[in-house]
Amino acid sequence: MSPLTGIWRSLDHLERPGDGSEEMQHREFPEGASELSDEWSRRQFLKIMCASIALAGTTGCTRQPLERIVPYVRQPEEVIPGRPLYFASALTLCGFARGVLVETHEGRPTKIEGNPGHPASLGASDAFMQAELLTLYDAERSQAVIHESQVSTWDLLLGELAGAAKKWQGNGGAGLRLLTRHETSPTILDQIARLLVKYPRAKWHEYDPLATELAAPRYHLDKAEVIVSLGADFLSAGPASLKHAHDFTLARQPKSTMNRLYVVEATPTLTGAMADHRLVMRPDDLEDFARTLESGTGSKVAALIAADLHEHAGRSLVIAGECESAVVRDAARRLNQTLQNVGATVDYPAAGRNSARNLQELVTDAHAGEIDTLVIIGGNPNYDAPADFEFGTLLPKIASTIHLGLYRNETGVACRWHIPEAHELESWSDAAAFEGSATIIQPVIEPLFAGRSRHELLAALLEEPFSSSYEIVRAFWQKRHAAPDFEQFWRKALHEGVIEDRSAAAPASSPPPNPPPPRSAGLHLLIRPSAQMLDGKFSNNAWLQEFPEPMTKMVWDNAALINPATASRLKLENGEVVDLKFRGRSVRAPIWILPGQAEDCVTINIGYGRTSSGSIGNGVGFNANTLRLSDAMWGGSGLEIGKTGKHHDLVTTQQHWEMEGRDQVRVGTFAEFQRRPDAIAKSAELPPRKDETLYPNVPDNGRAWGMAIDLNTCIGCGACTVACQAENNIPVVGKEQVGRGREMHWIRIDRYYEGDPANPAIFHQPVPCMHCENAPCELVCPVAATVHSSEGLNQMIYNRCVGTRYCSNNCPYKVRRFNFLEYDENHFEKPPTRKLMRNPNVTVRSRGVMEKCTYCIQRISAVKIEAEKANRLIRDGEILPACAQACPAGAIVFGDINDPVSHVSRLKASPLNYGLLAELNTRPRTSYLAKLRNPNPELEQI
Amino acid sequence: MNENLHGIMAEFREPEQLLNAVRAAYEVGYRKMDAYSPYVVEGVAEALGFKKTRLPLLVLLGGIAGAVTAYAMQWYSAVIDYPLNVGGRPLHSWPAFVPITFELTVLFAALAGAIGMLALNGLPKLHHPVFNAPQFKRASQTRFFLCIESDDHNFRLDEVRDFLQSRNPISVTEVEK
């Protein structure tokens, strides 16, 4: 502006026209004024405080959305205080819907469960689904529209878009680019389609770091008797994993037959741990193996497996991992065809229609300067795009960049505009499940931080008169389901949480298939998603940061996983920091030696090393994406390791991984089971009989709660651990405290190795409180703070506990957890939003108090009260502890062991049933079913 | 005769002297008298006509009281007042009740002994006429005293003084009340 027009504040200002009066608007202090600039700045502080005050208010009133949403069980004519309501909704994983039921107390979501009616969850959940709750309440989610790193408003953005729109109408939207994650939401796809119609020259790009195959084959594991996994972790990874685990379990029951699982992989996965035969090999060897499997010639092992497959033609299944090269995937497809499995155990959907272009194009165009407006909807390409795209240097080249996201992450920081996105539980939307059925995502709480939905942003781009997400979604479905009974359809859809409507089938765009890695000796790099952080989406989620990685049991870190032999050859040890050099790029990572890892293979997990994640995720671990290249998304050969002489402390929740010749986990083969069923679970030392005592036994007539955990079906995913944490208000304690052995999880998953470290047998064993009838812990408590209930629960009375910790010493299972410090006041539990999230039916424990698994006594009481009011008996299976409810494999069964026909009593009657350390005469109420393997006898002989 | 007289006190150097003096005094027929010494002198108490003490009985009673209290408390609270199923053990887990019973037995017995001793000795009694004798300071250090009290039925001032003088003491003094 010229000095004569416009406002001028000083001569000095006149001297230097253009000195940002606009900049000044948002500057807090004049240039040079001392500004508080620690990472916890005053502004941030105020933001949090405002949020907290606002939220503190909400504890009183309920934040039901204005629109009518329909509860799963009964209509909320009014919220009855103390009575939870359940709403059917969905959460997306890699864009795919997984149906959930959200428990809300007085309008506050307090727990997420799988929706039994939804094909992708079947009532089960995994750690991610459980932990979404914490993300919802994360006070560090972005809370304001940011423009040029100054607080701005939604209307200002609309203004700017309106300006741009004029230009686009002229040039047909040239230079307008849309970058989304994989979108399955019918409404979103419709909006985008309309946008592309409106601006024909605009382009839509899709990028998902996990590159989930949208047209993924659909497996029917329950029908498969012989399964060969070529590097596929189908049981625990991907949007269909819950369904897979469920189906696999069905065929895993030791009846007349039991399925057989071969897994060929380079780095141990939960699926590999379940395998009857686990073959360890490098990815390039795996390709050869796939070929020999097809030809049936070559290695004897491959031949035998091929023979087994052919024996079970039509009842077998070959699954290729998504991280494997096209060679492997095509081989798998051909095998299934030759085995007539297609249509029986696997369906290959026709490659769907999807107009999205990939990131590559976007990058080239950007460098060519063809882009002036880039709208990034969700996602974090600046962090997770392949390193060779140099996304960071690319963004500044674009005149206008707009980012919509839950967090102001690496991308949000780099974009000119950042808009806080509403969480899936905060806004209306819809999404399709992996097999096509759609779900209406209904919000269960008003946006906590005034977030905007993707629909609203797209509507703004479409210049449609403002309408809420609710109107947009409903309008779409009205169009889709134009029928007089729409209202019923709508209510039913909301109520059931799933729409049987294949027309919503997920559009498909196969990711660029990995080129076959060039053969070369030397180390091979494997890049894999993290079981905790996924692709970094969850890195500010303390539950998942402290969720023990199923294989390493590591928390608060990622590491370069390496095989023991290779480690000793390279003289590397745990925690040693090395330079990983891969095709001209390098990253520093601590070493972790992992049995069962393929030789000369180094696995690193993405999702760590965030810089703009929030106070929890920032600086945790290293960023594996720095080695991720567009032509080697899942790694490749040619890795070099350089020593740095530095050390980094890695923390695990389990230090000792041998069973020391003890029989915590009892294993047998299916053949043995058929011969002598009772031999497998029998221990060397038999537990004393019930009458072998000087004392009279305590009469246990009436109800007697007990639990049976089936090691044969448990896949060790750890969903139970996080579910328990959510249900029971279990605090996060942080890396330092875990390092001192003070993690608080009430149910842990022990992982044991057996045999050759190069390829050991891997066992998982969930360990909650055993609720011993002769509880050693109770006997030693000086103040009767832990005693037995009439129904056989080993109860912990927090407000009576003085904290002698004697009970923990005397607990042979070490399942008791102690509040060594005031954990409820630590960095992770302090934020006021966390208080909103607490389960009101579970006491928050104070410092100095012992705690442990209660069999979810609050749920037991709730059901008992209902039953007494209805004057009826409690139905078997009516009471579901959080762990049992979450378990995708149905491995945890709870019920009344005095009721001979209850599911749990039937399991306990099984010859495979055994009590952990029962020889100590503790009489545990929690018992285990021995694990069975179904190895190929001929293969055994090799 | 001086109404305010507590008695006449002789001071000796050797414990044997005291012992003989007491024996003699007892033969002469004095009863109301007491001997004082820096440490116990065998036989003096008996010579003074001291019968055996009831302390052991007291201690025994104390012990019994302790035992009963302890066991009753545990049994009542664990079986009657607040029965709880603790580790599947019977409410009346008598073996577990033994240690506390024992401890309280000892405690009560010890208290009975200590308090009983003081009571029977009439202690604490911060003042006593014998302290009026200036040389009595040494009763707690080196000297041995015999004091024949004025309320003895055959107390004659001169006789007593002569008698005590005859035991060749270091000194003989009248002790005021």
Next chain:
Amino acid sequence: MNAEVEEPLVASGYDSASVTQKITDIVLKCPLQRGWLGGFAFAFILLMLFNFAIAWVLSKGVGIWGVNIPVAWGFAIVNFVWWIGIGHAGTFISAILLLLHQDWRTSINRFAEAMTLFALACAGLFPLLHLGRPWVFYWLLPYPDTMDLWPQWRSALVWDVFAVGTYLTVSIIFWYIGLIPDLATMRDRAERKPVQLIYGVLSLGWRGSARHWKRFHMTYLLLAGLATPLVLSVHSVVSTDFATAIVPGWHSTIFPPYFVAGAIFSGFAMVLTLAIPIRKFYNLQDFITIRHLDNSAKVMLATALMVSYGYISEGFMSWYSDDKFEIYMTLNRMFGPYAPAYWLLIFCNVIVPQALWFKRIRTNPAALFIIALLVNVGMWTERYVIVITSLHRDFMPSAWGIFHGTRWDWMTLIGSFGLFATLFFLFLRVLPSISISEMRDLVHKKSESSK
């Protein structure tokens, strides 16, 4: 002990007058020496350190210590057991040796009893600090509370409360009763009025009447009779904290006797640790003679052998039991992560005391002093090994862990020395550190026998 070949219990040339004077003068006459002041100042600084450590643990929680799951018990319990053990020698000397007519106990029983009390004062603090919620420690006591709850009588910790409580009370009574005649002496020897008044009140007006002496002695013997089973019971009960638990390495029937022996062992070590400097500093060599040291050394040797037997039988039993957990525990103790601690305790408690077979060593104060110190260290380490190594690897390998004391753990341990020393220094200044009346008795008997 045949007195003719033995050294005398009191150097010749003492009568009751000089004995009295020599002992009372330490308190009444001799001025503040630099040595005492220095020692006291140092002790006091440690005491302040103790207060600091306690304040911090009370405000933050036991999380500032190294304790964790599985090792939920740490220094607090180790220190507790160690101090209790030390607290045993006093009553042992004054009660049991009295009943056994061991005259030589006379000149050391007073400060041995004082030592007992101060050790108990330290010991008593640790269980409280150990609690997660120390402010409700009184829930371990039986009282009709609003929750109508009682202590859980089956728990060894409740037994502890009663055992230690009783022991403390009885020790105080025993000590005080023994003090009364001496307090009277102090009263009569004090020049200044206020001093006379204080001692006068404390002595309850004792006047040494023959009848009083009679009852006094009767009580003293009865108390000794009661204290004898008590002193044996206390550490037995403490040992049940471990023995009644199912933890391998704790669950052992040998614990009670083995703990008692250990207690007397460490107790005598502490007696020597204190006696040797005191007799030098206040030149009491004439009262605390070489023979006292010699006898204490013999007791140490005997108890050392008992303790060694305990170690051996522990090892044997775990092998003989053929219990995989027991066997693993024993091997883990010897060769596991805490092996150094184990071998240190073997060295201090088994090897070193063997030197006491030789009279030359038993009669050499310097050597004895060093051995006593080593034994103190050894006994602390023993408790450390019992508590930590048993817990850190028990039944479930998946739950195995490791324990390291933090700086706060060490501060609390060292600080407790401060409390102990401060009390002891004060005791030396205000009370006769040797029983005057008994010494007079002794001197008299001696002159009798010499006649």
